[in-house]
Amino acid sequence: MGTSVYRTLLLRTGGFSVSDYIQKFTVRDLALIAFRLRLYKQVLFLSFYLIRFVDEMSDEIQDRPLVTQGCLIIIDDCPPLPAPFEHRIVSAKQVPMGSYYAVKPNEVLGGGRFGQVHKCAELSSGLILAAKLIKVKGMREREEVKNEIGVMNQLNHVNLIQLYDAFESRTNLTLIMEYVDGGELFDRIVDENYQLTELDAIVFMRQICEGVQYLHQQYILHLDLKPENILCVNSTGNQIKIIDFGLARKYRPREKLKVNFGTPEFLAPEVVNYDFVSFPTDMWSVGVITYMLLSGLSPFLGDNDAETMNNILHANWDFDSEAFENVTEEAKDFVTRLLIPTKCSRLSATGCMKHAWLNNLEDKAKLHQVRLKSQVKLQRYLAAHKQWKKHFYVVAAANRLKRFRQNHPINTV
Known part of the structure; x- marks a missing residue:
């Protein structure tokens, strides 16, 4: 008309x-x-x-990782949404947390060496958040948590969990963070009802590499990258966020940094040897995570920690013939370029983003007869x-x- x-x-x-x-x-x-x-x-x-x-x-x-539409399957490759609040610089308040937030003690989101993470809500706005409750026994532990706050203050990226607030008491420090409800990537991998494809792995790893690339651009080393420290934004999509910066360190090239912590399966050779660490240390862990996503196996896992670390030092790993039977050569090349004992020879996060395996998703989707949600x-x-x-x-x-x-x-x- x-x-x-x-x-x-x-x-x-x-x-x-x-x-x-x-x-x-x-x-x-x-x-x-x-x-x-x-x-x-x-x-x-x-x-x-x-x-x-x-x-x-x-x-x-x-909004599912695998959705049939006609005769095709849709893979969710859309980026995660940013946190529901603006990036902020946080310092620990020495006031009762209960005056500002209602913590839900029965809704435990996770836990570890530090304590537990609970779901909580801001009283003034109703905003749903996550409260990481950390018990501190001495000044050293207190400084470690404040280091985590300092690191998170520098991070503003959709693939990195965001800090909202912090509280300090005589025995505890509490970090109030962005809330996501998809659970650990590790749980997604081991779930028998979840069909993880190589294209899903590409979508996951591309986001992980984007997050690590941003970290390294800020001269920050995560030093504890593993599937347990990668959260899915929801239970159906493929969006992820990297969490737990408790072991993260500011990297200063002129200051030689050594660390003696981490999870054995994901430790780089230089950590096992108590040698100097740098950006490639995180990239080794990225290689281990990729291997696990593609195969469901841990490449260096032994019967005990000593055997695991010995496997790492001697680069004792291979592509299990059965587990990698249907995995592409591009994917194997990606892993091979990361699990290299010599630090300077490993792919950087930027190099990973340029690798053929993480690119040309549309062509790969056509090859696998699936469609990308984007x-x-x-x-x-x-x-x-x-x-x-x-x-x-x-x-x-x-x-x-x-x-x-x-x-x-x-x-x-």
């Missing part, structure tokens, strides 16, 4: 601007045109919300964009007519 109105305008004006020939219209013509344009704007307005509704419903339907979203966007572009000139004509009527009142006498 709007297009026919615009054609009428062009015919009546000989193809020139409305303002040049508007005086040839009768009041009735103008009233009819204005009515049709108002009605058309209402149709566009309703169409906009209909498109939004369809888009949101499609997101709900497709492609589906892009197609929906373009379809909606074409509709708006189709009606652009009608809306423009309406605006020009409105401006002319405001500037040139019509004398009906």
